[in-house]
Structures are given as C-alpha cells and as structure tokens.
Amino acid sequence: MPSARAYSVKGTLTPFLYPFLTDRFLPSIRCSLRFKPALIHRRCNITIASPTSVQSPPTPPLESPADDQASHLNPSPESYSLTPFTDRAILSLHAGSGGHGCVSFVREKYIAEGPPNGGDGGSGGNIYIQAVPGETSLHKLARRGMIKAGRGKNGQGRLKGGERGTDIVISVPVGTIVREISRHDPVTEAEEAQWMAQLEENTEGEAQGNWRRDQWLVFPGTLPSRLAKMEFPPLPKPRRSHLAAVQPQAPIWLDLDKSMDAPMLLAAGAMGGLGNPHFITSNNPRPKIATKGDGGMRLSIQLELKLLADLALVGLPNAGKSTLLRSLSNSRARVGNWAFTTLQPNIGTVVLDDHKGRPSVTQRRRHGEPRVNFTIADVPGLIEDAHLDKGLGLGFLRHIERAAVLAFVVDLSAGDAIAALKGLWKEVAEYEALRGKELNAETERRMVNWKPPVNSQFRSQASTTDQTAIFNASPSQPLSPLSLPPISSKPWFVVATKADLPETQTNYQNLKRYLEAVKAGNLSHPSGRKNAWMKTLHSVPVSAIRAEGVEAIPELVMGLLDG
Numbered sequence: 001m002p003s004a005r006a007y008s009v010k011g012t013l014t015p016f017l018y019p020f021l022t023d024r025f026l027p028s029i030r031c032s033l034r035f036k037p038a039l040i041h042r043r044c045n046i047t048i049a050s051p052t053s054v055q056s057p058p059t060p061p062l063e064s065p066a067d068d069q070a071s072h073l074n075p076s077p078e079s080y081s082l083t084p085f086t087d088r089a090i091l092s093l094h095a096g097s098g099g100h101g102c103v104s105f106v107r108e109k110y111i112a113e114g115p116p117n118g119g120d121g122g123s124g125g126n127i128y129i130q131a132v133p134g135e136t137s138l139h140k141l142a143r144r145g146m147i148k149a150g151r152g153k154n155g156q157g158r159l160k161g162g163e164r165g166t167d168i169v170i171s172v173p174v175g176t177i178v179r180e181i182s183r184h185d186p187v188t189e190a191e192e193a194q195w196m197a198q199l200e201e202n203t204e205g206e207a208q209g210n211w212r213r214d215q216w217l218v219f220p221g222t223l224p225s226r227l228a229k230m231e232f233p234p235l236p237k238p239r240r241s242h243l244a245a246v247q248p249q250a251p252i253w254l255d256l257d258k259s260m261d262a263p264m265l266l267a268a269g270a271m272g273g274l275g276n277p278h279f280i281t282s283n284n285p286r287p288k289i290a291t292k293g294d295g296g297m298r299l300s301i302q303l304e305l306k307l308l309a310d311l312a313l314v315g316l317p318n319a320g321k322s323t324l325l326r327s328l329s330n331s332r333a334r335v336g337n338w339a340f341t342t343l344q345p346n347i348g349t350v351v352l353d354d355h356k357g358r359p360s361v362t363q364r365r366r367h368g369e370p371r372v373n374f375t376i377a378d379v380p381g382l383i384e385d386a387h388l389d390k391g392l393g394l395g396f397l398r399h400i401e402r403a404a405v406l407a408f409v410v411d412l413s414a415g416d417a418i419a420a421l422k423g424l425w426k427e428v429a430e431y432e433a434l435r436g437k438e439l440n441a442e443t444e445r446r447m448v449n450w451k452p453p454v455n456s457q458f459r460s461q462a463s464t465t466d467q468t469a470i471f472n473a474s475p476s477q478p479l480s481p482l483s484l485p486p487i488s489s490k491p492w493f494v495v496a497t498k499a500d501l502p503e504t505q506t507n508y509q510n511l512k513r514y515l516e517a518v519k520a521g522n523l524s525h526p527s528g529r530k531n532a533w534m535k536t537l538h539s540v541p542v543s544a545i546r547a548e549g550v551e552a553i554p555e556l557v558m559g560l561l562d563g
C-alpha cells in the first residue's frame with residue numbers, strides 16, 4: 001500500500017472529480033467506516049459517480065440557495081452563531097465558612113436555671129472539581145471569576161447542630177490543568193497564632209488566656225459591665241474537617257486529562273463553632289460563651305486547557321477551514337470570502353454514532369472506553385510571521401499546540417499547495433523554537449528558587465514533561481507556561497480543499513507526490529525538524545462546500561488518535 005495515500009470513499013463525488021484516484025486506490029479502500037454525517041445525508045443530494053458519469057461535466061450545479069444543505073455549507077456571512085470560547089481562566093475560590101456555635105440553656109417549667117444546650121455550628125460547603133466530557137471551553141468559569149461555597153448555618157438551642165453549607169462542583173473540560181496561584185487558609189493562620197502565643201507564654205512564664213477574643217460569642221443578655229470583666233478560657237485548638245485530609249496539598253497542581261466519574265475535592269469547608277456545652281467546667285456549669293465558626297479557605301487558581309480539541313484545522317486565511325468544520329459537524333462557524341472571518345476558535349463535535357446507539361467506528365481509546373465522538377477546533381487563519389505575533393499570531397499558535405492531531409488545510413485553488421503547506425509548517429516550527437527558548441529561560445529562572453515539591457498523590461500523576469510547572473509558584477511570580485509535547489511530534493495530515501474548482505487536479509497530484517517523497521525520506525520534513533512525526537502521511541482531497549470527500553476524515557483521525 002502506498003505510504004502517502006489518498007482517501008476516497010465510494011458514494012462521493014471525489015472519484016468523479018479526481019478520476020485518477022478511483023482507478024488506483026478504490027479497490028484497496030477499507031469501507032469499514034460507517035460514518036455518515038447525518039447532516040450530509042439529510043441535506044445533500046450526492047450524485048454517486050458511475051463509471052459513465054466520469055465523462056460528464058465536472059461541476060454538477062449546486063442546489064437552490066433555499067436548500068438546507070447549500071445554506072449550511074455555503075451560508076451567507078450573516079448566518080452564523082458565535083460560540084464563546086476561552087482556554088484560560090483565573091478563579092478565586094472561597095470554601096464555606098463554618099456556622100457559629102450557639103449559647104442557649106434549657107428553659108422549662110420548674111427548672112429555674114437549666115443546663116446549657118447550644119448546638120454547634122454547621123461546617124462550610126466544600127469546593128470540588130470534575131473533568132466532564134462535553135465541556136469544551138472555560139468561558140463560563142472565566143466569566144464567573146469568584147466561586148463561593150455555602151456558609152454553614154449557626155447552631156441552635158436544644159443541641160441542634162447547624163446545617164452544612166452547600167457544596168460546589170466546578171465542571172471543567174477534560175484536559176484542564178489546575179494550578180494554584182495563592183492561598184489564604186484561616187485555620188493554618190490560627191494554628192500559627194496559637195503556636196506563637198504558646199511560645200510567648202513559655203518565655204514570659206505567665207498565662208495569656210484571652211487571646212483572640214474576637215473568636216468568642218457571648219450570651220446576648222450579658223451586661224456590658226460583666227462583659228468587660230469576663231474571663232475567656234483558651235480557645236480550643238483550630239479544627240479541620242476530616243475531608244481536609246483528602247484535599248490536594250499546596251501548591252495544587254492537577255492534570256485532569258481523563259473524564260472523572262466523581263468530583264475531586266479542591267478545598268474543604270471550614271468547621272463550625274462550638275456551642276456552650278463544650279465549655280462547662282466545675283467552676284462554671286452554665287458557660288455563656290460559644291465559639292464562632294472558622295473562616296473558609298480562599299484559593300486563587302488558574303485553569304488552562306491543555307487539550308483544546310482532538311483535531312485542529314491549521315490553514316491560511318480563507319482556505320476553507322470553517323466550511324470544512326461545518327461539513328463535518330453541526331457547527332455554525334462563520335464563513336466568508338475574506339481573510340480572518342474566524343477570530344476565535346470554534347469547536348465542533350463529530351458524532352461517530354449511527355443514531356441507533358451503536359458506534360459507527362469500532363476503534364477504542366487507549367484506556368478502553370469506546371470513542372463515540374471527537375472534537376475539531378477551527379482556529380483563525382495563520383499568516384506569514386505569525387510566530388512574531390503578526391495577524392492573530394501567538395494566540396492562534398497556542399491553540400494548535402493544544403490539539404492531539406493537526407489537519408493542514410490547503411486551498412487547491414490558491415496557487416502551489418506545497419508552498420502553502422511549507423509556509424504553514426515554517427510558522428509552526430518557528431513558534432515551537434521560540435516557545436522552547438521561553439520555557440528554558442523560565443526553568444532557569446525558577447531553578448534558582450527551586451524547592452522540592454511536596455509529595456502529593458495528584459502531583460505524582462503529573463507527567464515528567466510537565467515538571468517545569470511544578471516549581472513553587474508564589475503570587476509574585478507569574479505561573480510558568482505549560483510544557484506541552486512539541487507540535488512537530490503530533491500526527492498530522494493534509495486536507496486539500498476546494499477540489500471542486502477547475503484545474504486543481506495537477507496541484508493535488510504534486511502535493512501527493514511531495515508527501516510520498518517526504519515519507520520515503522527523499523525530501524526533508526516541511527517543519528525542517530529531524531525527529532518530526534511522519535509515520536504515515538495522508539492527503540485527503542475534499543470539496544467541503546459540497547460535503548464531498550469529507551467522509552474519509554473521521555476514520556483517518558480516529559486512526560491517528562488511537563493508533
């Protein structure tokens with residue numbers, strides 16, 4: 001089988017447009033793929049190429065503009081919907097504070113001075129995080145900024161404990177990295193204060209029982225004159241909820257690269273205060289004091305998407321990326337015949353289900369679950385010197401770094417496809433080199449203050465490639481850039497689009513020959529890198545505007561993702 005192979009599936013117009021593909025490759029094509037973009041079948045009246053129809057005129061007329069398919073794949077520039085997208089968010093998390101303890105006494109007929117019966121305050125709500133499939137962006141969280149768990153309710157009389165505060169679960173996309181920027185933990189501060197006070201007691205040799213008077217609640221009926229003279233016992237030791245033991249240790253560093261069945265605790269709520277029965281002593285059987293609940297922990301974290309999508313479409317402006325995304329998914333990305341129609345990534349999902357509950361493609365993910373869909377990121381067009389932040393520059397390149405597989409989309413009608421492909425690779429490779437330098441400089445800077453990371457079950461899961469980000473980050477130091485696998489090591493293929501336009505065949509054939517030569521090692525990899533990925537180099541001629549040839553893409557992507 002040739003190494004650089006052209007994909008074509010029976011039932012599309014590709015063999016009709018590119019007869020040379022039919023003769024040579026059709027017999028060897030596996031038609032195991034049962035992927036049928038519902039949209040294409042619903043909306044497109046594909047003319048199946050018969051041997052005789054090869055001779056007929058090359059461009060069957062498009063259906064009327066009113067037609068569903070035509071309007072989906074060739075929409076007016078006004079017909080689109082913007083899906084908000086953000087790949088970074090900084091969140092301020094407030095775990096719930098504890099409710100206050102209660103000062104109360106039994107009041108019953110014939111019991112003049114009843115014993116204390118104030119309940120304890122409820123503990124504050126916890127904050128959890130969970131990576132869920134289906135989420136693709138952090139924009140909702142970025143907009144929220146601050147997330148607060150519920151405060152515990154105060155204790156009540158008759159020994160009624162306060163209700164727990166409501167928990168919060170933060171749902172993030174699979175592939176999110178969570179890094180701590182700073183934290184403020186009142187319990188740790190209280191522990192430190194108590195320890196300092198004990199130290200002073202020892203050195204001065206006299207008791208200082210009344211520190212942190214503000215932590216006490218006093219019976220509301222107490223006269224001010226008595227209040228001034230009141231003696232408080234030493235504060236009970238700061239308490240942590242038993243859940244705090246399963247909290248990731250500081251500084252938090254989590255790589256949520258798998259979908260999670262259950263949420264993971266990020267910050268446990270604080271404990272509630274103690275009711276007055278806790279302070280009964282032989283001298284004071286009716287204490288008129290209770291403690292306030294502890295303040296909840298505050299965490300500032302950064303969320304960053306390590307994996308934006310399974311497949312990223314990389315191409316020059318106006319190459320037809322958004323149209324290709326529309327033809328593969330139900331996305332309503334904006335299409336327009338000018339450069340930079342797309343200004344922020346559009347994520348589309350290709351469903352591999354036959355809508356009868358059976359997966360159309362039998363391949364499985366590495367960790368065993370059947371893959372029922374994959375995501376595609378249509379990112380803004382790339383121009384020359386994008387690596388120097390020209391055009392939408394670095395922002396764009398940051399996005400392609402976060403995809404598992406790259407599809408280089410080249411417009412067959414816009415001049416030499418090989419030159420276009422080389423130009424795209426040049427920008428990508430230059431960006432990679434710049435980024436490598438940036439990471440090295442960052443690592444060196446942080447090496448000076450390097451502290452061995454605290455043992456944490458979560459941190460130990462972090463891959464060794466991400467080790468640079470483990471250096472202790474204080475609020476004064478911005479977090480280091482994420483260390484991601486090099487772009488040139490990612491699997492890639494070429495989508496040669498606008499193949500319906502006349503005189504594109506030669507251009508495509510040249511491109512195909514070029515890829516074969518690269519694969520055979522006769523020509524250098526377009527990135528110029530020696531260890532770049534080139535296991536199999538595919539090219540797929542398509543006409544996205546007519547949804548022809550695109551059927552081959554899902555199977556190809558699945559092979560590259562799971563292979």
Ligand SMILES: Nc1nc2c(ncn2[C@@H]2O[C@H](COP(=O)(O)OP(=O)(O)OP(=O)(O)O)[C@@H](O)[C@H]2O)c(=O)[nH]1
Binds near residue numbers: 315316324338499545
């Ligand atoms: N004939 C033909 N025209 C196409 C095809 N695909 C896209 N076009 C047209 O090419 C133009 C640009 O398409 P877009 O999908 O907006 O291109 P893009 O790469 O997303 O452009 P930017 O977002 O600006 O980078 C539109 O006028 C499309 O209708 C195709 O397969 N055949």
Ligand SMILES: [Mg+2]
Binds near residue numbers: 321323335342
């Ligand atoms: Mg676009």
